[in-house]
Every structure is written in structure tokens, then in C-alpha cells.
Amino acid sequence: MNSNTALQVEDISKTYAEVQAVDDLSFSVSPGEIFGLLGPNGAGKTTSIRIILDIIKPDQGEIRVLGGPMTETTKSRIGYLPEERGLYEDMTLLDTLLFLGQLKGLSRRTAQERAETYLQEVELWDARNRKIEALSRGMNQKAQFVAATMHEPELIIVDEPFSGLDPVNTRIIKDLLYRMRDRGAAIIMSTHQMHQVEEMCERILLIDRGQQVLYGPLREIRRRFASNAVEVEVRGKLDIVPGVERVTHQDGSYRLLLQEGVQPDEVLKSLVSLPDIGVERFERVEASLDEIFVSVVGREITDEETSL
Amino acid sequence: MKKIWLMAKSTYRRHIRSGTFLILTIGLPALMIIAGAIPFLSTLRGNLPRLGYVDQTEQLSPVSQVRVEGRMVNLTSYENTEAALAALEQGEIDGYLVIPSDYFQGQAPIYYGEEEPGPRVNEAMTDFMRRAMLADQPDWVTERLADPSHVTYVARRSGEEVAEGPGVFVRVATPVVLALVFALVVFTGASQMGSAVVQEKDQRSLEIMITSLSPRELVMGKVLGMTLLTMTQIAIWATGAGIAIGLGLAAAGAQALSIPWETVIWAALLGVPSYFLYTVLASGLGIIAGDRQQARQLSGLLGFVGLSPMYFMGILINNLDSPLALGLTWFPLTSPLIALFRMALSQVPTWQLGVSLAILIASLAASIWFVARIFCVAMLMYGQSLRPRQVWQALRQA
Numbered sequence: 202m203n204s205n206t207a208l209q210v211e212d213i214s215k216t217y218a219e220v221q222a223v224d225d226l227s228f229s230v231s232p233g234e235i236f237g238l239l240g241p242n243g244a245g246k247t248t249s250i251r252i253i254l255d256i257i258k259p260d261q262g263e264i265r266v267l268g269g270p271m272t273e274t275t276k277s278r279i280g281y282l283p284e285e286r287g288l289y290e291d292m293t294l295l296d297t298l299l300f301l302g303q304l305k306g307l308s309r310r311t312a313q314e315r316a317e318t319y320l321q322e323v324e325l326w327d328a329r330n331r332k333i334e335a336l337s338r339g340m341n342q343k344a345q346f347v348a349a350t351m352h353e354p355e356l357i358i359v360d361e362p363f364s365g366l367d368p369v370n371t372r373i374i375k376d377l378l379y380r381m382r383d384r385g386a387a388i389i390m391s392t393h394q395m396h397q398v399e400e401m402c403e404r405i406l407l408i409d410r411g412q413q414v415l416y417g418p419l420r421e422i423r424r425r426f427a428s429n430a431v432e433v434e435v436r437g438k439l440d441i442v443p444g445v446e447r448v449t450h451q452d453g454s455y456r457l458l459l460q461e462g463v464q465p466d467e468v469l470k471s472l473v474s475l476p477d478i479g480v481e482r483f484e485r486v487e488a489s490l491d492e493i494f495v496s497v498v499g500r501e502i503t504d505e506e507t508s509l
Numbered sequence: 510m511k512k513i514w515l516m517a518k519s520t521y522r523r524h525i526r527s528g529t530f531l532i533l534t535i536g537l538p539a540l541m542i543i544a545g546a547i548p549f550l551s552t553l554r555g556n557l558p559r560l561g562y563v564d565q566t567e568q569l570s571p572v573s574q575v576r577v578e579g580r581m582v583n584l585t586s587y588e589n590t591e592a593a594l595a596a597l598e599q600g601e602i603d604g605y606l607v608i609p610s611d612y613f614q615g616q617a618p619i620y621y622g623e624e625e626p627g628p629r630v631n632e633a634m635t636d637f638m639r640r641a642m643l644a645d646q647p648d649w650v651t652e653r654l655a656d657p658s659h660v661t662y663v664a665r666r667s668g669e670e671v672a673e674g675p676g677v678f679v680r681v682a683t684p685v686v687l688a689l690v691f692a693l694v695v696f697t698g699a700s701q702m703g704s705a706v707v708q709e710k711d712q713r714s715l716e717i718m719i720t721s722l723s724p725r726e727l728v729m730g731k732v733l734g735m736t737l738l739t740m741t742q743i744a745i746w747a748t749g750a751g752i753a754i755g756l757g758l759a760a761a762g763a764q765a766l767s768i769p770w771e772t773v774i775w776a777a778l779l780g781v782p783s784y785f786l787y788t789v790l791a792s793g794l795g796i797i798a799g800d801r802q803q804a805r806q807l808s809g810l811l812g813f814v815g816l817s818p819m820y821f822m823g824i825l826i827n828n829l830d831s832p833l834a835l836g837l838t839w840f841p842l843t844s845p846l847i848a849l850f851r852m853a854l855s856q857v858p859t860w861q862l863g864v865s866l867a868i869l870i871a872s873l874a875a876s877i878w879f880v881a882r883i884f885c886v887a888m889l890m891y892g893q894s895l896r897p898r899q900v901w902q903a904l905r906q907a
Contacts, residue, residue: 254720256716256719256720256885257885257886273722273723273726276720276721276722277721279720281717281720283713283716283717285713285716286713287712287713287714287715287716287717288714288717289519289523289709289712289714290712291523291526291527292519292523296522300515300519301717301721303515304512304515304516304718304721304722305721348717
């Protein structure tokens with residue numbers, strides 16, 4: 202195992218009755234990176250997270266967290282934001298944070314200071330004496346985020362961190378995550394919001410039916426899936442282009458899906474040679490994560506799939 | 510240990526503010542105090558009674574003073590009922606007693622007053638009759654007849670001395686009352702614990718907790734918190750009961766009761782671990798249950814087992830040292846109840862109680878281990894109950 206690895210997962214498997222929830226999964230996460238964990242509903246992401254957190258035991262495989270096996274001491278160095286919100290509804294926000302902060306090893310005084318700082322940062326200071334049950338969904342989400350990260354853990358696992366947040370609050374949480382990453386924390390982000398993954402993650406793991414489908418740096422993956430299309434803006438109207446399988450027109454530009462084995466420069470030559478066509482822009486299209494997902498999983502990810 | 514304490518403190522603070530706890534804890538002793546205060550307040554009303562009498566037998570010796578609550582009160586003799594009635598109507602006296610001419614043939618005296626005679630008036634009239642009929646006897650005869658045969662019993666085996674009267678009652682009643690309080694507290698606590706665990710499972714709170722502390726710390730913290738809550742409840746109830754009993758005794762003019770401390774100490778020694786055991790098991794049943802209704806049903810099953818000594822009471826009373834009695838004394842779910850009932854009716858050897866305590870503590874340790882294992886598996890099964898096969902798998906995984 203690499204000594205500079207915050208999390209190393211090796212060959213873990215888990216079966217429930219006759220369902221293979223996780224099948225021989227391996228990946229690692231380094232300090233100072235935001236790692237995307239993706240997959241459709243029932244892919245095995247939540248099971249994988251629970252195995253990492255030692256909530257459930259794998260049937261096989263090994264996990265090393267922050268340099269060793271999971272212990273009770275290690276738990277204090279981890280922050281977990283589950284998708285389902287689970288703070289005690291009859292406690293006030295401040296009491297909740299003091300309680301959870303102390304459970305993670307903070308002194309009461311430090312927990313108080315951190316709670317004040319974070320609550321002001323996420324604009325919840327005025328709601329500190331409200332009961333959790335009285336908070337709106339977005340406020341609850343931010344409260345739970347603070348509860349998961351106020352002890353400044355070295356490994357942070359966030360499941361749908363932007364669920365229920367408006368753009369302003371999404372930005373607040375995003376900035377906090379960036380700051381934690383810059384501080385050296387390893388962050389695993391599980392979400393179905395592909396644009397957030399594209400914006401924030403350096404590397405991703407895409408799993409489906411418990412198995413690894415894609416794993417590696419996001420840029421490389423996008424490049425790998427980018428070779429079959431170009432986007433062009435032209436004077437004139439495009440119908441049929443040699444070497445192009447399909448032409449679609451959108452917002453004043455054309456997207457050309459290339460035939461297998463055809464290179465972009467060949468298509469450019471063909472375009473230039475076409476009569477009544479003037480090429481104004483020619484750009485290789487990088488596949489979006491949505492498109493990559495569809496091509497490897499065979500279907501689109503939906504908003505309903507919130508517990509990926 | 511710090512995490513257990515934090516969990517306990519949080520559990521305690523959350524539940525002590527709940528409406529159910531406040532109603533149950535404050536309401537019950539408030540009712541007890543009111544019940545005890547009513548007779549006490551009635552005795553406080555007014556001064557000692559001003560009484561008179563009319564002796565129609567003409568055979569009683571005149572009496573000018575009687576003893577009421579340790580103090581001497583003047584008594585006025587009237588020639589006839591008209592004179593006594595006139596004194597009553599003019600407010601000179603609160604009431605008068607007419608001793609009819611055929612009193613010695615069995616006719617009862619009649620009391621006339623503005624109100625029904627209270628304990629003080631009754632005490633005054635009794636003392637009057639005693640003094641009026643024993644006037645020719647020495648004073649000590651009159652005084653002694655007020656309490657002619659107060660006996661102290663000495664138990665042959667233990668040598669323990671018990672005074673007759675309230676002492677005997679207290680000796681028998683204490684374990685019975687403690688057993689009833691124990692049953693009430695344990696089954697209320699177990700039910701609360703089961704419901705709380707189901708609620709936390711539904712709210713997904715346990716999944717967050719378990720990433721900060723071990724299942725064993727979680728279970729122990731919750732049980733400790735609930736125990737502290739129950740201790741608070743008992744302390745408030747005991748204070749309320751103490752005030753109510755004190756007021757009741759004051760109203761009756763009785764002396765302070767002597768508490769059988771040995772029974773109380775054994776009740777605490779067996780009751781506390783037993784309470785822990787019940788709440789740990791109830792939390793386990795709560796996590797196994799799919800919803801609150803199922804949790805209540807499972808808690809009811811626990812209560813059924815816990816109250817099983819009641820079903821054998823007819824057999825047990827006839828032979829308190831039988832193997833059945835001994836078995837139920839040692840069975841961890843029934844030991845405090847059956848031990849206290851046996852203590853109420855006979856002497857229970859100390860070694861038997863010691864064995865009960867040891868078995869209880871061992872059972873508690875085993876149940877914490879067992880329930881902690883179950884928590885790991887069942888807490889993630891939202892809205893589902895755990896099947897026996899899954900329980901077995903959880904234990905095997907451990």
C-alpha cells in the first residue's frame with residue numbers, strides 16, 4: 202500500500218442473500234484530492250461506503266484507512282455525511298454540534314469555537330438554538346455537513362452533499378470542500394449530479410451492479426470517450442459529411458458523430474472541401490460524464506436515483 | 510468511557526425534556542402529595558376542639574380535661590342537652606357528647622356538632638370515656654390502658670427485633686412496594702428504550718452515531734442515559750412519596766417509621782443491574798423490530814417473562830424455599846421481583862441473594878455483547894425487522 206494513500210480498498214466483496222452488492226472492488230484515494238464515486242441506483246456505492254466506515258463487514262477484501270485498519274481511534278479522523286439525514290430532531294442545532302464534535306474527540310471548548318465558526322460560515326448562526334426538526338431541508342443539509350466536518354477530519358465521505366441546496370448554498374458547501382481538500386483532506390464524493398463531479402473531482406470510480414466500470418483520472422476518462430465527435434460552426438447548411446455517422450444541429454453549431462476509425466482531421470479536410478461551406482470553428486468534443494455514463498452503463502442516470 | 514458518558518448525557522438531556530417524562534414524573538408525585546396533604550390540611554384547620562358532654566347515666570365521674578395529641582384540653586359538663594345546645598349555638602363549644610341513660614345496656618353515645626367529628630374529636634371522646642369510667646383507679650392505670658399491649662417480636666433465626674404496629678406493616682410492605690415500583694420502573698424504562706431505538710433507527714440517527722463510537726459504547730451510553738433518567742424519576746417519586754407519607758403520619762399523629770434498610774439495599778443491588786439488563790434487551794428488541802408497534806409487542810413479551818413470578822405466586826407462597834422459588838430467584842429476568850416477595854414473607858439466605866446478583870451481572874455483560882452485535886446488522890434495515898437467521902449471521906460475523 203502506498204504510504205501517501207488516505208484510503209486503500211482492495212478486492213472487497215459483499216453479498217446479501219443472493220444479491221452481489223459489491224463485487225471485487227478496488228480503489229484508492231489520496232490526501233488532498235476530491236474523488237468521485239458514481240453509479241446508478243443499487244450499484245453498490247452506499248454498501249461500499251458502509252464497508253469503508255466499518256458499519257458492515259465485507260465478505261472478503263481488505264481496507265486500510267489513514268494508514269491502517271479501521272479502529273475506534275480512526276473513526277475520529279473521518280467525517281461522514283450520509284445521504285439520509287439523521288440528526289436527533291429534538292435537539293437544538295448548537296447542542297447537536299457540541300455533542301457530535303465531542304464524540305469526534307474535540308474538547309467542549311474547541312467544539313464550541315468550531316461550531317460558532319462553521320455556523321457563521323454556512324449562515325446558520327441565527328438558527329443555532331432552533332431544534333433540528335424546525336430547520337428547513339436546506340438548513341438541515343448544511344447543519345449535517347457542519348456536523349460531519351467540524352472536527353476537520355483527514356478523510357471525508359459525503360453522499361449527495363448538495364441535495365436540497367440552492368445555488369448560493371451549494372457554492373458555500375463547495376468552497377468549504379475545496380478548502381478542506383487544500384488543507385490536505387481526502388474527500389470521497391458520491392453524487393448523481395454529474396456536472397458537480399466534472400467540476401470538482403480529479404478522479405472517479407464508476408460502479409454498476411457492484412463492479413468497477415470506470416476508474417481513473419477524470420480528464421483521461423473524458424479523453425478516452427472523446428474521440429468520436431467534433432463540434433463545428435459553419436457558414437451554410439450541413440447534411441451529409443463523409444466519415445460522419447450522424448449530424449445534429451443545436452444552438453447554431455453542428456455536432457458530428459464520427460464513424461469508427463475516422464480521425465477528426467480527416468473530417469476537417471472533408472468539410473473544407475465541401476462546396477458552399479465555410480468552417481468558422483472546429484473543435485473536438487470531450488464527452489460529458491452523462492454521455493460516458495450512458496455509453497458504459499447503457500442507460501441514463503435519473504434524478505430519482507438519489508441514493509446511488 | 511468518555512464517549513459512553515457523552516452518549517448517556519445526550520440521551521438523558523433529550524428525554525428529560527420530553528412531555529411524556531414530565532407528565533409521568535411530576536404528575537404522579539404531585540397526586541401523591543395532594544392525597545397525603547388533604548388529611549394533614551384538615552387537621553391544621555382551627556385549634557384543638559372545644560367540647561362538652563351531657564351525662565344522662567349520672568354514674569360517670571366528672572372529667573374536666575382530656576388528652577388530645579399529647580396536650581390537655583378543657584371539657585365542659587352540661588346539666589342537660591338544652592344547655593349544651595345553647596352553648597353550641599352561641600359558639601362556646603364546637604360540639605358535645607351525650608351519654609344516654611341506657612349506655613351501660615349497650616346504647617351508643619351521640620355526638621352533636623357543627624361538623625362531623627375529626628380524629629382529634631374522636632381522640633378526645635375516647636379519652637373522656639376512659640377517664641370517666643376509671644376515675645377511681647390510679648392515674649397510671651388510665652395512662653397504660655391507652656396503649657395496653659404494644660409488643661416487640663424477636664425473629665428466632667435472625668434475632669431481628671420488630672416492633673408491633675406500623676413497624677410490622679412497614680417490614681412486610683417495604684419489599685412489596687419496592688417490587689411494585691421496580692416492575693413499574695423497569696417496564697416503563699424498557700418500553701421507552703425500545704421506542705427510542707426504533708425512532709432513532711427510523712430517523713437514520715444510529716448510522717451517524719455508529720461512525721463515531723462503537724456499537725458497545727452506543728448501547729452502554731444509551732442504557733446509562735436511560736438509567737440516569739429513571740434514577741431521576743425515582744428520586745422525584747421517592748421525594749413525593751416521602752412528603753406524602755410524612756404528611757399522612759403527621760395527620761395521624763404517628764411516629765416516624767423505621768425503614769428495613771437491608772431490604773432496601775438488596776432491592777438496589779438487584780434492581781439496578783436488572784434495570785440495565787431489561788433496557789439493554791429492550792434496545793436489542795427495538796433494533797430488531799421493524800416499527801414501533803412491533804417494538805411494543807416485543808417489549809410486552811419481555812414484560813410477560815418479567816412478571817412470570819406472579820403466575821406462580823399461589824405455589825410460591827406455600828413454599829418460599831422450594832426449588833421453583835430458588836430457580837426464579839436466580840433467573841436474571843425475575844430475580845429482583847421474586848427475591849423481594851420472598852423477603853417480604855420470610856428470611857432469604859444472603860448467599861442466595863449473592864448468587865442472584867452474580868448471575869445478573871454476568872447476564873448483563875453477555876446481553877451487552879449480544880445486542881451490540883445485533884445493532885451493527887439491524888440498524889441499517891430501515892422499516893424492516895430482523896429474521897432469526899439474520900440474528901444468527903450477525904453473531905457468527907462477530
